[in-house]
Amino acid sequence: MLNGLRIHNRFQTALITYGDVSYVEQVNRKIIVHTVCDEYWEYCSMEDMLMRLDGRMHRCHHSLAVNMDIIRSVSAARVELADGRVLPMCHDAIRRTKKAWIKHISND
Numbered sequence: 001m002l003n004g005l006r007i008h009n010r011f012q013t014a015l016i017t018y019g020d021v022s023y024v025e026q027v028n029r030k031i032i033v034h035t036v037c038d039e040y041w042e043y044c045s046m047e048d049m050l051m052r053l054d055g056r057m058h059r060c061h062h063s064l065a066v067n068m069d070i071i072r073s074v075s076a077a078r079v080e081l082a083d084g085r086v087l088p089m090c091h092d093a094i095r096r097t098k099k100a101w102i103k104h105i106s107n108d
Contacts, residue, residue, distance in 0.1 A: 005052055007033060007040040014040050018054045022070055022081055026063040036083050058100045061093045068104040071097075 005016045020035045024046070031049045033040045042049070050057055050065055059065040060079075070082040079087045079097060089097065 005033065007042050009042050012040070016040065018056065019067075019069065021053065021057070021067050022083060022085065023064065023066045023087060024049055024053070024057065025065075034085075056104075058097060058104075060087075060089055060097045064089070064093070066097065068101055071101050074098040074101055 004018055005021065007014045007016060016033065016035060022034045022036060024034070025032050026046045029043050030041050031044055031046060033042075033049075046059070046063065046065065050059060053065075056067050056069050057065045058068050064087065066079060066081070066087065072080045072082045074080075074094060074097060077088060077091075077094060079089060079094070081087070
């Protein structure tokens with residue numbers, strides 16, 4: 001059994017540790033997995049990708065999922081990650097993400 005996420009496309013194959021995934025975004029049919037130091041992509045649906053990841057990912061909206069373990073802060077219009085990246089989001093996505101993040105950090 002793999003201890004991480006396997007990304008495969010015709011240009012690369014990689015095994016990414018679950019904890020290294022910062023966020024996942026969908027651009028058309030391509031899923032881009034953002035890690036602290038690189039980006040990987042694969043053609044699949046967001047649902048398929050999230051099923052392959054572990055439970056620390058939260059789907060903010062249809063084209064974005066974030067690793068709950070690396071959120072530093074949630075403000076009125078954005079989520080800041082521990083690696084310094086900022087993910088702008090609409091009001092509804094922020095509300096859902098903030099609620100899920102508070103629940104996530106309260107359970108630790």
